[in-house]
Amino acid sequence: MIYLELLWSFIQIGLFSIGGGYAAMPLIQHQAVEVHSWLTMQEFADIITISEMTPGPITINSATFVGIQVAGVTGALAATLGCILPSSIIVTLLAFIYYRFKGLEAVQSVLKGLRPAIIALIASAGISLFKTAILIKENGGIEPFALILFIIAFIILRKWKPSPIAVMAGVGAIRLIAGL
Numbered sequence: 001m002i003y004l005e006l007l008w009s010f011i012q013i014g015l016f017s018i019g020g021g022y023a024a025m026p027l028i029q030h031q032a033v034e035v036h037s038w039l040t041m042q043e044f045a046d047i048i049t050i051s052e053m054t055p056g057p058i059t060i061n062s063a064t065f066v067g068i069q070v071a072g073v074t075g076a077l078a079a080t081l082g083c084i085l086p087s088s089i090i091v092t093l094l095a096f097i098y099y100r101f102k103g104l105e106a107v108q109s110v111l112k113g114l115r116p117a118i119i120a121l122i123a124s125a126g127i128s129l130f131k132t133a134i135l136i137k138e139n140g141g142i143e144p145f146a147l148i149l150f151i152i153a154f155i156i157l158r159k160w161k162p163s164p165i166a167v168m169a170g171v172g173a174i175r176l177i178a179g180l
Helices: 002-016 021-035 041-053 058-101 105-134 144-160 164-178
Strands: none
Touching: 002 021, 002 058, 021 041, 021 058, 041 058, 105 144, 144 164
């Protein structure tokens, strides 16, 4: 029964968490802490912290960790499946519709209209990340060392186009060596 509860809870989360991983966190909290009392608020906060540190989407990581906490490995599978099932179905249907009707003028017009909105969403996320990385939380000032590292990494990425992973590792190493 707990597996079905996990599956159904995370199907709801997967279906209504439009806006990315962080938009799903209140929904997961509501289901896991408030509705079902599977976790305490402290346990939920710990799961979110671990989910942010592990590779992969935070929503799926959170679902997996909640499932493990509640019902072991089978619970993790149920929660993870519930989390990804709605988007998998929706994307499959959209892909079918797109490939079936991609030649229609109306479909091409809609896609052309969506492009600026998508670029705006990506730019908005980039600006938010930039502010998080560069601004000092306490006084809202700029952290000069972080800004310098950003500029150097940006120039390297644009001019020489190396692996972004190598640039991230290099900047991380510089930050570690600098002790900041």
